[in-house]
Amino acid sequence: MRAFRAIVDVTLRALVGRRRTIAIALVAWLPVLLAILVRLGGGRPDPAEILDALVIGTICPLVALVVGTGAIGSEIDDGTLVFQLIKPVPRWLVALAKVVVAAAVTSLLIVPPVVLTGLFLGGFGPDAIQTTVGFAVAALSGGAAYASGFTALGALTGRALVVGLGYTLIWEGVLAGILEGVRFLSVRQATLGIAGVLTGEDLGSRPLGLALSVAILAIVAVGGVAFTAVRLDRFQLRSAD
Amino acid sequence: MPAMQVEHVSRWYGNVVAVNDVSFALGSGVTGLLGPNGAGKTTLLHLLAGLLAPSAGTVRIGGRQAFRDPDVYSMVGLVPEREAVPDYLTGRRFVRANAELQAVADAPSAVDAAIATVELTDAADRPIRTYSKGMRQRIKLAAALVHEPRILLLDEPFNGLDPRQRLHMMDLLRRMASEGRAILFSSHILEEVERLAEAVLVVYAGRLAASGDFRSIRRLMIDRPHRFTIRSSDDRALGAALLSDPTVFAVDLADGRLAVQASDLGAFGRIVAPIARAAGIRLHELTPTDDTLESVFSYLVRR
Numbered sequence: 001m002r003a004f005r006a007i008v009d010v011t012l013r014a015l016v017g018r019r020r021t022i023a024i025a026l027v028a029w030l031p032v033l034l035a036i037l038v039r040l041g042g043g044r045p046d047p048a049e050i051l052d053a054l055v056i057g058t059i060c061p062l063v064a065l066v067v068g069t070g071a072i073g074s075e076i077d078d079g080t081l082v083f084q085l086i087k088p089v090p091r092w093l094v095a096l097a098k099v100v101v102a103a104a105v106t107s108l109l110i111v112p113p114v115v116l117t118g119l120f121l122g123g124f125g126p127d128a129i130q131t132t133v134g135f136a137v138a139a140l141s142g143g144a145a146y147a148s149g150f151t152a153l154g155a156l157t158g159r160a161l162v163v164g165l166g167y168t169l170i171w172e173g174v175l176a177g178i179l180e181g182v183r184f185l186s187v188r189q190a191t192l193g194i195a196g197v198l199t200g201e202d203l204g205s206r207p208l209g210l211a212l213s214v215a216i217l218a219i220v221a222v223g224g225v226a227f228t229a230v231r232l233d234r235f236q237l238r239s240a241d
Numbered sequence: 242m243p244a245m246q247v248e249h250v251s252r253w254y255g256n257v258v259a260v261n262d263v264s265f266a267l268g269s270g271v272t273g274l275l276g277p278n279g280a281g282k283t284t285l286l287h288l289l290a291g292l293l294a295p296s297a298g299t300v301r302i303g304g305r306q307a308f309r310d311p312d313v314y315s316m317v318g319l320v321p322e323r324e325a326v327p328d329y330l331t332g333r334r335f336v337r338a339n340a341e342l343q344a345v346a347d348a349p350s351a352v353d354a355a356i357a358t359v360e361l362t363d364a365a366d367r368p369i370r371t372y373s374k375g376m377r378q379r380i381k382l383a384a385a386l387v388h389e390p391r392i393l394l395l396d397e398p399f400n401g402l403d404p405r406q407r408l409h410m411m412d413l414l415r416r417m418a419s420e421g422r423a424i425l426f427s428s429h430i431l432e433e434v435e436r437l438a439e440a441v442l443v444v445y446a447g448r449l450a451a452s453g454d455f456r457s458i459r460r461l462m463i464d465r466p467h468r469f470t471i472r473s474s475d476d477r478a479l480g481a482a483l484l485s486d487p488t489v490f491a492v493d494l495a496d497g498r499l500a501v502q503a504s505d506l507g508a509f510g511r512i513v514a515p516i517a518r519a520a521g522i523r524l525h526e527l528t529p530t531d532d533t534l535e536s537v538f539s540y541l542v543r544r
Contacts, residue, residue, distance in 0.1 A: 002341045002342075002344060003341060003342050003344065005341065006338045006341035006342050007342070009338065010327060010330070010338050013327075013329055013330060014327060014329060017329040078325045079321075079323060079324030079325045080324070080325050080326065080327045082292065082319075082321060082324040083324070083326070083327070083335075083338075083339065083384065084342065085292075085311075086290060086291075086292070086314050086317070086319050087311065087314050087339070087342035087343060088311050088312050088313075088314045088315040088342075088343065088344070089311060089342055090311060091311065233309060234294075234309065235292075236292060236293050236294060237287055237292045237293055
């Protein structure tokens, strides 16, 4: 447990201190700013539409991508991971600690803006609260799954940001919306599945059911830890002299 | 059982061979891993630290395979050269994290002791980003020492240290070796190895060129053909005169210079001026042409 805590502590400090994390934390609050501007302008848009397109579709994967790849990929790049690996600590524990930090930071960055955006746009009526809470829970679960997947991606490749962006924009943004089979391989669709059930809103033409959505997110989250552990178990320095 | 055992180990990256069929076994004491830059020293240390898998052969630490066995790290301390320290941490927090990861029983005391050992107590609560290169090197050493490992691997540990810190670290490593630890440190500077190491491994172009007691290796390095070029008032006559001495076994007149090969560096230095004076020849220039460490290593490999 001491080792787990130590890795969480070092990873958290590394993440929080990075400019990239600070920048993405600001980006995560854009929906709130947008909601304020819309309300000041007198508009009353559907909160579900905004939260679906802006938060679940864009902010959630972007935040998780930056945080997840930062939790391990950046440490591989700058060499600081070596100090954590040359210890008598099972590599799966190192992987788990990294993913827990990435998931927690992602959730912490996403959920408050989701709640505020929902409240600004929908107010405090029972339906609006249900929508806000539903999206907050969905963002929490989806963000954790994304973070785990992107942490694994950071352990796999030095170009994790580019690959992750490609996945988010092309696979999830385009293909998962139009190809039936791809929906089952999309974190976004699973996140929307949860949001759809919890809010009672109609989000997409053929939403995934709650059980399937939860299963997909759980598989991605656990798979991310397992894959990261395997990569760390076989970790080698890229080149020496 | 040797603390470190390397048997017929090779490591290549694509077509590039970084380490080529190297074998050695080391017990307690200080051993210097000597070789020019790019010789394969860091690759060897990374193989020993389990941070690289050998392409062929076996690497054992305390009798266990070094690669993919995190448990070996309870007996190993590594001071890498290139890997960055997390500079967002204070020195104390960095060493503390290492102690926690090593499950050190009384971590706060062990951390204080390790930091005091490297003389960084006053700077321990500053972020590492404010440290000089020498201070970073020392905090890495403190982190490696905090669990009192019985095997210590150090990659160019004297880089960035000022002369006083260098002496201090040498004393520290000697003291640790006297406590029965096995210490292997790499260096490309002969004098560093000479001052600290009892045994030496010489690597050149990925191969183990020589190993053993430092004095015998040193003798090998000195008792080799030495080449000089000489410019004098009469190169031809000087060549003939030098050839009459048994120390000199070849002379060659080319490009307006006299090239000489001698078997003994010290003896040649003593005879050249008296022979020139006796022959009435004025020496203008005497240049050793192969006295770089590179040429010494190259010679040892060819032997």
